[in-house]
Amino acid sequence: MATPSVDITALTDDQRQALEQFAAVTDQPIESAVPLLQRCQWNVQVAVSRFFDGEPPDPVTEGPGAASVPPPRQTSRRQETLIDGASSFARSSSQNSDLEPAPRVVPQPESQVSQQAPVLLSLVLVPFNILYTAFSKVFGFLGHLFPFLPRLLARMTTRSASAANRRNTSGRRPLNPRDTAARFIREFEEEYGPNELPFQEMSYAQSYDKAKKELRFLLVVLLSPEHDDTASFVRETLLSPEVVQFLKNPQHNILLWGGNVQDAEAYQISAALKCTKLPFSGLIAHTPSVSSSAMSVVRRIPGPMAPDSYLSKLRTAISQNSEALDRVRAQRAEQQATRNLREEQNSAYERSLAQDRERTRQRREAEEARRRAEQEAKEKEEAKEREAQKLKKWKRWRAQFIAPEPSADVKGSVRISLRMPSGERVVRKFAPDAAIEDLYAFVECYDLLQGGDLSISEKAEEPSGFKHEYKFILVSPIPRQEYDVESGGFVKDRIGPSGNLIVERTELDDDEDEE
Template sequence: MSSSGPDISELSDTQRSALETYTTVTGQEPVEAIALLSRSQWNVQIAIAKFFDGEGPDPVEEARAAIETPTPARPTRQTQNLLHEDLAARFSPASPTAEPAPRIETQPGDQPVYRPPFLLALIFAPFNILYRFLFSSFRLFGTLFPFLPRLLNTTASPALHNARRNTTGRRTLAPKDTAARFSREFEEEYGSNSLGFLENGYNMALEKAHRDLKVLLVVLCAPEHDYTDAWVRETLLSKEVTDFVNDPQNNMIVWGGTVQDAEAYQVANSLRCTKFPFAAAIVHTPNVSSTAMAVIAKISGAISPTEFVENLRAAISQHKEPLERIRATRAEQQASRSLREQQDSAYERSLAIDRERARQRREEEKLIRDLQQWKQWRSQSIREEPGTDVKDAVRISIRLLSGDRVIRRFAPATDMEELYAVVECYDVLTETDTSEKTAVEKPDGFDHQYGFRLVSPMPRVVYEVDAACSIRDKIGRGGTLLVEPIDDESGEDE
């Protein structure tokens, strides 16, 4: 890699697709994204999990950096997220019985299937039949002499391994779909169970066990093995084993696969499985490093449920103490985080209440200003009282809410809205120097509504503002009216 960074043009199509998906989710720069994806074997799910959960130190990279620079800098994100695990690793003794849990390089599940032309397939049909016959014979020979397949697997090239994976006749799927297919086939074969197999790939199961501080129980089945069916029914699905696995105090999760699938076959080779049926317990070991996962138990062969449980219990008890310390530390951090979130939430609610009160206060102040401006505008169009020479003028006595009594004469053709306007604008009409006031325009967007009504006391009659008649027709030559405020309760009573 040059000093200017990796060349994207040198990546394959699959790597470019993984890089595009990763940068879309995380928003990380391509140079840093390529480095993290290469450390994750170009598995997008693992790289995204490392980006958000923090990535631990790489022993190879640390040794290489120690040669180049005497004091390498520690990543800030790792220091923040894994400080408590590093402290636990520093003061905890290492376990000599645990071996590192391997990761595998999964194959993409959407690889196109090559189909030769019909004429070519017809020509090579005899060779294909002969190959299948020889392969079936070799499998039978391998069953009779089980050490030969292991010897060939050790010495064969990766190309032969890939050929072995593709001869099972099963369609290659993505890791998640492969796990879902195994869970479905397992339930169809042995009935519903309470093991709860994870429907994720093996690498994602490792990440989940590391993130949640749980014990990962890996179950590998070989359907062609004689003891598989009896072991699953009598041991794995026994009440003793299922109760132990589902016990919350044991903190266990289960991932399973059949060696007929490529991923489970790779897992079996990585875990150095030499005998079926096979199960392995994997757990995070903070006494080794902040991201280390180790195989703490391997259980192979047809054993009884009691022996199976005892092997798991003994292995878990040896690594339980450091995990409990990390869980306690995480619980304290979670409690502190929850307390901060509650405080922040209360602060946000208080700010929201203050903002709402300020908004209501501004609206009330604007409403008061608009109402005052409307009164000044409406008072400009209120007609003066008719003179004494008008014989049919209507004389109205109005008692206001303040207790003041207003006596005013109106022309007989005046409508009821004019009477309401006089009451509403009474404070403006009684101001001095009305002749010197400048013209006022109606406020924009203000919909005025009268907040009172006029009623006669005895007998009680309500005179609505929108009455389609004049004051003379509605009230007569004179009368006494009271001003009543309009509120919700009075409206409901009416």
């Protein structure tokens, strides 16, 4: 009877992934792999173990009716490859299973350490807890009524505590982790003399984090002064020249941390590292095969040992884990290089963006300045045009009041010869009582008087809000004398019966200034 076909589309994603893994390891067809995985609850490791170890035939799928079906034929070469793959898979699994995670121990103060009582004892102590709570509330109420009771109780408690402290003088004074490490180094030098061991003067947690960040090996050495083998181990093994040089060599990337198990931190570390015999040495390293951030104990060296054996164990453990650490370092270096390149690209992009923004700002400011200049020029031109219109209107109004030239029979008339700015020579007579301002008004309105642009029938009005200023001055050439309009007076009194004057402009137009 042929094996029924398996509908792969009915399987879930996890089941398909398990089927692919099982087929990749065992090279079995899908028809025979699916029933085995179903019997193993789709557990790939259990299915692979049963496949290579051999399992009894299933009474349902491999009964008498299925006995006539021959098993799939496998070549000896393929069988050898599968066995080798399974053995290598087993070796890697066993190697990873031998690695135990190295905990990051942060010592807790003894005053904060609390132990949970057993459940049966907790049930027994429930009535006492209720009585204690009630007594505390009653005592608090009495302390509120009688304030001297809490002070009296505090004084008694202080005396009893000081007496207990005086009795307990055999223990070591607890310090913070950094000071504890410094005390260990100082006591080590006092006991065994000056040495070159590179002990880390920091807490275990800080050394742990440093080794994890820098991908270095952390060698933890735990000692006990009360142990008989401590002195011989330190003098003969730990302080031997070859061990000291090995630990100091920067190529080995070793961080050395030591502790006295009489201190709380070292005692907690010994319990966390499962120390069974003192003196103890444990080598901790990053193990990427376990996880991307795992720190594991790659080697334990319990008890005293000769320097050669001690170094051999350290070298073996370091050589076994150096390759993985080198790969992680290369990955981190590549990631850092990629990160640096990305930062440089981002920086270059930001600089280019800043330059573009600066150019845009400058272009916008230049456009704004040009528009503002055009607006100012336009406003200036409009103001000039308005000023010219008002001046023209003023000329028409002022020309109405200029007296005509006196006739020949008028005695005392003043004859004035004027040279205009255009170079034209104008000769005109003025009445003896003509004011100097009339002479200026004649010069100002000469173009209207000469061109006949005045309409006597239309009476012009003085422009409102316009203050006229003469932008020229009358000057006699020899000797030079200026006849300003502000001084006032009559023409005959200031100039005489006749005069030869030059009209000099005091203010020039923009075109004349540029020329």
